[in-house]
Amino acid sequence: MNEIRGKIIKFGDNIDTDLIIAAHRLTLGSDYEKLVKYTFENFDPQFLEKVENGQTIIVAGRNFGSGSSREQAPYVLKHSGVKAILAESFARIFFRNAINIGLPVFIAPSVSEFGMNQDELVIIPTTGEVKNLTNGEKIAIEPLPEFFVEILDNGGIVGYLKKRSLV
Amino acid sequence: MGYTISEKILARASGEKHVTSGQIVTAKIDLALTHDVLCGPAAEILEQLGGKVWDSSKIIVTPDHFVPNKDIAAAKLCLSMEKFVKEQNIANYYQLGRHGICHIMISQEGHVVPGDLVVGTDSHTCTSGAVGAFAVGIGTTEMAVVFATGELWFRVPETMYFNISGNLPEHGYISGKDVILSIIGQIGVDGATYRAMEFDGEALRVLPFDERFTICNMSIEAGAKTGIICPDEKTAEYIEQRTKKAFTPLTSDKDAEYLEKIEIEADNLEPVVAKPHLPSNVATARELEGQEINQAFIGSCTGGRLTDLRVAAKILKGKQVKPNVRLIVIPGTQQIWLQALREGLLEIFAEAGGVVSTPTCGPCLGGHMGVLGPGEKCISTTNRNFIGRMGDRTSEVFLASSATVAASALTGDITDPRDVN
Numbered sequence: 001m002n003e004i005r006g007k008i009i010k011f012g013d014n015i016d017t018d019l020i021i022a023a024h025r026l027t028l029g030s031d032y033e034k035l036v037k038y039t040f041e042n043f044d045p046q047f048l049e050k051v052e053n054g055q056t057i058i059v060a061g062r063n064f065g066s067g068s069s070r071e072q073a074p075y076v077l078k079h080s081g082v083k084a085i086l087a088e089s090f091a092r093i094f095f096r097n098a099i100n101i102g103l104p105v106f107i108a109p110s111v112s113e114f115g116m117n118q119d120e121l122v123i124i125p126t127t128g129e130v131k132n133l134t135n136g137e138k139i140a141i142e143p144l145p146e147f148f149v150e151i152l153d154n155g156g157i158v159g160y161l162k163k164r165s166l167v
Numbered sequence: 168m169g170y171t172i173s174e175k176i177l178a179r180a181s182g183e184k185h186v187t188s189g190q191i192v193t194a195k196i197d198l199a200l201t202h203d204v205l206c207g208p209a210a211e212i213l214e215q216l217g218g219k220v221w222d223s224s225k226i227i228v229t230p231d232h233f234v235p236n237k238d239i240a241a242a243k244l245c246l247s248m249e250k251f252v253k254e255q256n257i258a259n260y261y262q263l264g265r266h267g268i269c270h271i272m273i274s275q276e277g278h279v280v281p282g283d284l285v286v287g288t289d290s291h292t293c294t295s296g297a298v299g300a301f302a303v304g305i306g307t308t309e310m311a312v313v314f315a316t317g318e319l320w321f322r323v324p325e326t327m328y329f330n331i332s333g334n335l336p337e338h339g340y341i342s343g344k345d346v347i348l349s350i351i352g353q354i355g356v357d358g359a360t361y362r363a364m365e366f367d368g369e370a371l372r373v374l375p376f377d378e379r380f381t382i383c384n385m386s387i388e389a390g391a392k393t394g395i396i397c398p399d400e401k402t403a404e405y406i407e408q409r410t411k412k413a414f415t416p417l418t419s420d421k422d423a424e425y426l427e428k429i430e431i432e433a434d435n436l437e438p439v440v441a442k443p444h445l446p447s448n449v450a451t452a453r454e455l456e457g458q459e460i461n462q463a464f465i466g467s468c469t470g471g472r473l474t475d476l477r478v479a480a481k482i483l484k485g486k487q488v489k490p491n492v493r494l495i496v497i498p499g500t501q502q503i504w505l506q507a508l509r510e511g512l513l514e515i516f517a518e519a520g521g522v523v524s525t526p527t528c529g530p531c532l533g534g535h536m537g538v539l540g541p542g543e544k545c546i547s548t549t550n551r552n553f554i555g556r557m558g559d560r561t562s563e564v565f566l567a568s569s570a571t572v573a574a575s576a577l578t579g580d581i582t583d584p585r586d587v588n
Contacts, residue, residue: 014357014445016551016553018532018551018553018554018556019553019554022533022555023232023532023533023534023556024532024533024538026204026205026232027204027233027237027238027241027244028240029204029207029244029247030207030208030211030307042554042555042560043554043555043560063356063357063360066356066357066390067290067387067551067553068289068290069287069288069289069292069304069305069306070204070205070306071205071208071306071307071308089357089360091357091360091390092360092361092390092392093290093303093304093306096306096309097306097308097309100306100308100309101306101308145191147191147320156308157308157309157312158215158216158308158311158312161216161312161316162215162216
């Protein structure tokens with residue numbers, strides 16, 4: 001798995017899937033081009049401007065992605081230009097969904113106190129290290145099981161299953 | 168060494184003799200549940216995975232979120248759902264008029280039995296833990312994988328055991344909602360992340376069976392992988408009324424290993440309310456006396472069952488909803504709606520000044536039939552009170568039992584049901 005570079009956008013605890021993409025927008029089904037326009041509309045209306053450069057790493061506190069099973073939540077983040085999410089903990093369905101659609105997510109204890117908005121980060125999945133290139137700080141991430149890395153390397157579970165001829 | 172019910176179900180479904188927490192297993196799925204919002208998108212991904220479902224008899228589809236179709240976009244979603252149902256020969260499809268909220272339908276229609284491994288494209292799939300099944304919510308892509316292969320990987324969860332002991336207060340207003348909100352208030356919205364929550368205790372066992380569903384449903388609001396209750400005689404009775412399907416009920420061993428055991432003394436439970444914007448933000452209804460509301464909603468997968476409607480009707484009978492409050496009642500399924508009609512409950516709601524709508528998730532997720540405007544406050548029997556959940560980002564949702572919602576509809580502010588008679 002390659003290293004991931006991006007600038008930090010910080011969030012707090014309990015960022016739920018309704019905040020990421022409101023349930024009533026789900027009538028758009030899998031029309032991600034339209035869905036993505038509503039990312040964080042109720043919580044951080046400037047979010048899309050902030051990720052405009054398409055190189056963003058979200059840094060968050062506990063329980064990121066709580067609530068609904070809607071896969072549209074990790075999807076709109078990925079499509080809006082988020083390259084990875086670092087959080088102290090994730091809601092489990094969100095975590096699985098993110099891996100399955102090929103959005104790298106990492107658990108990193110105390111990460112909510114790590115870095116500031118716009119700091120530049122590099123995540124090195126193979127060593128489990130995250131470096132803040134702006135201030136030189138370092139932090140460790142929990143390594144992902146090999147199985148997840150393989151899924152991510154294939155762009156998600158669909159690519160993974162195809163590659164292994166499981167479907 | 169003993170095993171929990173969750174470990175036993177995952178062991179059975181993965182063909183292992185035993186499994187223990189932390190282990191990753193690939194298990195065969197007994198039932199896959201989906202609805203109008205995510206059936207079509209899952210079907211699209213299935214096209215990339217061979218395009219054919221592994222076993223059409225194990226798939227259940229019921230429109231619920233935005234039906235009757237609220238707009239053209241929702242109608243298109245239903246069309247893609249119906250296309251899937253037709254192409255894949257899904258017999259367990261519930262058209263509008265026979266439909267209902269998927270988490271109620273799966274048990275009402277006798278699909279889920281004790282010991283089953285269930286997945287659904289909805290986080291509240293864990294509701295079916297009430298009959299002793301291991302049921303989890305999954306995403307659209309994973310559902311497509313299940314559709315194609317009939318299998319999925321699981322990490323066997325650690326279990327937290329909740330013993331709801333003692334006797335329920337004599338006033339009779341403690342519901343499953345009060346039990347689970349009290350628990351979430353205690354452990355927090357991530358207090359059970361990645362874990363199974365197993366509920367037991369003499370007080371739990373005497374609550375009406377419907378209440379078990381509400382308790383298991385909201386385990387996800389504590390971050391749990393699932394909520395589950397070991398089956399008993401009441402479970403057998405419930406299942407046998409609905410299906411002739413054979414099943415082997417699994418239960419936790421006496422020496423099963425639990426991560427933690429938590430005592431909940433039923434005698435001390437009070438009618439409670441979760442304030443905006445987290446289900447863990449719990450206060451007693453009496454502490455919130457004087458908090459004005461604009462809308463009271465009775466419905467959803469945690470408030471639209473017959474028991475909920477009967478309790479609410481008892482409080483509302485012969486009384487009038489406060490004129491500046493909108494009371495909206497939505498029975499959870501067509502069958503519940505019809506039974507409520509026969510019992511005269513719908514008449515009681517209408518005479519009290521409430522409206523009764525056709526089964527849908529509707530307002531719970533800000534879909535339709537009761538969406539909130541800026542600054543509006545709603546007391547609701549639903550399960551989530553996140554920012555913007557029922558409408559505008561500045562609206563507020565207070566979660567409570569149907570008794571507390573009915574009492575509050577009468578007074579126009581949050582009211583303990585003990586204080587209205």
